Amino acid sequence: MTANTKPIAANKEKRIPVGSETYNRITEALYEEAMWLDEMRLEEWGDFLAPDLIYRAPLRLSRQRDEQAASIVHTMNHYDEDYGTLMGRIARLTQTKSAWAEDPPSRTRHFVSNILVRETGKTDEYAVKSNGLLTRNRFEEDHMQVISYVRNDILRDVNGSLKLAKREIVFDMAVLGTQNLSIFL
């Protein structure tokens, strides 16, 4: 098993086919989420988060092929968040007058692709894997920062709307090529 394919739910759980009604709902939720993030509609993004959310971005290390399990470091993270701390971050960005890391704001584009959905054993929760590509530009930079990652999510159906209950963001860079993560992924 390579590091990037470590499933959040056991692979024996049934795949939900691409193009099915549930798959389309989930895809639409992730597209909408990307739009909220790119358009700085962070309060709406906050509504998408479940109150028991765990949101983490583990560190990556370059390890030999036979030690790939150790390539993802779960003891240290670039993001180590829960619902409350993410709400704190949203408040800093939207309610204070001096969140300089995003003022002027980054221009971002979140690209979401390769969405694969599995059942989880809980009827209201889905294990969703997706590839992410973030482009980010600030000030007069003449280049794009490009950050790629895979996301292992749990999405939960709450009274007909989907909420993010768990997210693990696994970056492809061991040394992140960005000055900070004042943006969400």
Place this chain on the structure above:
Amino acid sequence: MLKTLPKSPKHKSPVLPDGTSIDDLINVDMREVQLRVMADKDLYDLEMEKIFSKTWVLLGHESEIPNEFDYMVREMGADQVIVTRGKGDEVNVLLNVCPHRGMRVCTAEAGNKRTHKCIYHGWAFKTNGDFLGSPVAKEQMHGDMRPKSELGLTKANVKVYGGLIFANFDADGQTFEEYLGDMKWYYDMLFCRTDNGLEALGPPQRFIINANWKAASEQAAADGYHTITLHQWLGEFGGFNEGDIEASMMGVEVTSRTGHALRCQPVANKFKKLAAGFDSMTLEEKLELLPPPGVTKEMLPQLKNHLDPEQLALLVDQPPQVGGMFPNILIAFIYAPQPDGTILGLTSLHSYTPRGPDKLEFTNWIFAEKDAPQEMKDRIRKVTTGMLGTSGMIEQDDSDTWPHMTRNAKGPMGKNVTLKYQAINSLPRPKDWPGPAEAYDGFTKDDTQWNWWLRWYDMMTAE
């Protein structure tokens, strides 16, 4: 009070290709430095030789390589090194350059190997860097012109201090004790205060900022002042220092010509409500109420075994909380009040590794006391990750600031603007101050950062 400092007898100011000398870039009497230093390629090359090849450089913590034959690859200035553990306490720092053809010997970032074998032609080395041999022994492919003792990996001097691994390639240079100098008394209060010391909670966060290494490093020399404006959101949020950022500017800043600096902030001032009546409490009562950041109540008796009474009293009343070590280390041991009323520590070290004149690598280790319960370690890691480093809500504003300074340093007009360190503390040394080094009481001023520049100047102009 402007002090004209005598030049060392070994003073020799190098001249850059355009005719500018180091003496032209820094005005010691006016306490100004030309902004040009934040982007200049020739100056950068000189710094790699004059500073990073001569001083002690932080590479990590021994708890990152706990087992025999563990190794990790780290950046040491512009060179890359392998940090290995041999038997017991033996820690080696080896240049990650094969003496055969210059290939990297370790291509992975960490692991466990008894022998390090270069993948190019197979030359092999022990964990202490000694040359073991080359493939096809009967052909003697390493020749016979040099003895095996000359074919090992280049070794650095190593010092493990409070578990922190420092290395220095200058065999005849400063000892580690000379490097810490009179500031050791204060660093011992952070790194050498408990029986089993600190533990790195994992490998460090690493990320790249498009700024000169000095933009970050001079700030680490205890720039308290920027907090008021750059981190103004802390006050708008209300949780920090009970919403009173300016009050947290008060304290005693300790510093010396070593370039090291720490801000010792009075606890009673920082937690006015919580610490009501603090001044009239006994040492034990104070420790019980507000243990030093990261220390549990169970560990409190240990402090007495490692610190002298003056150090302990200072740690309780006015602990060093932020500061740095020359050339490129930031230290944060900050009280972090939590919504549930408990007080944790933000306990972290950064190194700002040069990656070119306009690029640095931010390396962020998070620490906890080894003897702290796992639950406390987990909380410290989470809270520190939230405030410092890659996504840190405080430091994301710093890392977005430094690139602008480096950009400005490239303009034909901008490069001649001077950085000014003219906020001078002219108060007498605080009465009965127990510790060594220079000590400045009151509002945070520029004296610590100016000492950082004087150390830079001393090293850049040393013969």
